Amino acid sequence: MPSQLSFTGFAWKNLWRRRLRTLLTLLGIGMAIGAFVALVGFSRSFEHEWQKLYSASGTDIAVVDKNFMNSSVNQSLQGKLRAVPVISQAEPMIFNIMDITPEVNALIFGWLDDSYEFNSLTFSSGGRFHNGKPEIILGELLSKNLNKKVGDTLDLQGSNYTVTGIFHGGTGLEAGAVIMPLDQLQVLSSLQGKVSGFHVRLKPAPIGESAAHYLKRAQAEIEAALPGLNAQPAADRASNNQFVALAHAVAWGTSCIALLMGILGIANTMAMSVFERTREIGILRAIGWKAWRVLLLIQVEATVLGFVGGFIGIAFGWGALHLLSTLPQTASIVSTSLSLGHFAEAMGISVLSGLLAGAYPAWRGAHLSPVEALRHD
Amino acid sequence: MTSPQLEVRNLTKSYDEGRIEALRGVSLTINAGEYIAISGASGSGKSTLLQLLGGLDVPTSGEVLFENASLGTAVNLDEYRAHRIGFIFQAFYLLPTLRAIENVQVPMLGVSGNASNRADRAEVLLREMGLEHRLTQYPNELSAGERQRVAIARALANNPSILLADEPTGNLDSVNSARIMEMLTGIQQKRGMTLIIVTHENDIAHAAPRHIRIRDGRIEP
DSSP states (O other): OOOOOOHHHHHHHHHHTTHHHHHHHHHHHHHHHHHHHHHHHHHHHHHHHHHHHHHHHTOOEEEEESSOSSOOEEGGGHHHHHTSTTEEEEEEEEEEEEESSSSOEEEEEEEOTTOGGGGGOEEEEEOOOOTTSSEEEEEHHHHHHHTOOTTOEEEETTEEEEEEEEEEOSSHHHHTOEEEEHHHHHHHTTOTTEESEEEEEEOOOOTTSOHHHHHHHHHHHHHHHSTTEEEEEHHHHHHHSHHHHHHHHHHHHHHHHHHHHHHHHHHHHHHHHHHHTHHHHHHHHHTTOOHHHHHHHHHHHHHHHHHHHHHHHHHHHHHHHHHHHHSTTTGGGOOOOOOHHHHHHHHHHHHHHHHHHHHHHHHHHHTSOHHHHHHOO | OOOOSEEEEEEEEEETTTTEEEEEEEEEEEOTTOEEEEEEOTTSSHHHHHHHHTTSSOOSEEEEEETTEEBTTTBOHHHHHHHTEEEEOTTOOOOTTSOHHHHHHGGGTTTSSOHHHHHHHHHHHHHHTTOTTOTTOOGGGSOHHHHHHHHHHHHTTTOOSEEEEESTTTTSOHHHHHHHHHHHHHHHHHHTOEEEEEESOHHHHHHSSEEEEEETTEEOO
């Protein structure tokens, strides 16, 4: 059986002749795609946990400030909100991020002690706190990290709070969170009389009205009753709150920088390769290769780099997510399962990076004069 | 009367903004199946003429006609090189990363058949060159004579009607030179191809049925 030469086989042999450079380029694009997979995967896990947070508690709508990302609303509006006919329950709440110790920071929630949001929590020890008392409950993960149990005290900004319960919630966010009485958190964060917003449960939709239409109508009624406030469906709020938005922005921003470096790496490799193979390109043209076929060869080489680099990057990214899933600080909110969409997105970006990076070297190689190329040393 | 296969009309080629004139008004006709040697001193313009005949370069003025159609205008140069011309070079110009049989397949990529047919044809051509035992060797594992035989097989890959050889024996010893010339003339006769050889070796030039001498960019009368 004689050895058969295919177009892609020829491209691969061209890449493989400079093994070290090809491997370094693959590592470069692999790191870039790995960063994308890990960072965007992390931010999406984070968003997913927020969505679970809302769905687990049964919140339908979040009522927040219309203009500011860091929402601040008068708690006194709770009465007006409860008077809106479609609303079943409206709970004031605060959420923020706090440095619990120099090493550990956590999400901190302020609730009323009779909030319906407790329904999504299960206490593994102890129970709820009481309004007006310096008490807190801790997620299981945080209690483990802080080595605190029921009855212990925790110093927050110079004040001691007694741990009344350890809970495991429906989401990873809650597992690493502190929840305390709303009034206590208002004092702690100098937000007396203010809350981040209200979580609202709606009454059941009237028969004959679709859930989507009912939700829209409820939003409109709430916003009409409380001008200046924004009634967002819980799913939208989960995707658009400032923490998720920041996580997405950091993930995409960092990934874009990493991808740019990866693209430059491939472009450099291909430009060097075209320069070194100038005479060979002349030979190909002399023995009948058309300019577009030379262009295609170089583009295929660049795309192979992108494709193989994509697989390496997905492996790197998965490894990074796996590592994050074992760290106590991030274990609860990081998922190591890559969705098919995320996988395809990473591969698509990687292959596109190869195509982009190969475009100029390919154009240059295809437009070399055969005679000039043959004379090249 | 049959029309010539190649016709060169008042061909000039200059470089460096006209300061160097490689060809100065060359005209000639070449019939199908002819065996022609072009000789001349180094820098006389013989290789430039071969490159223009092969569509590797374009003239400064004048034209080359292939079967009465002008190269570069009526005849696409890429198509012409791919289907009508086989090139053989002094330095062989084999691709170092490919085995002998793969080198012969390169001109056929995208031009003919599937991978299996291309490999079969390459094997047939290499057997014809007496290289059946060297099919899977890389160029650096072959002798100079073997490399030139691989290059000849590659030039024949797309079954061209014209074989252009630029100093094909320039890097070979006398034994291999004689063998390569024997092969080229044998191929020319067997296939009825046009063979145009550029050489500075007098015995090769004089052995050709038609000998053209070039001096200072002009054909000597």
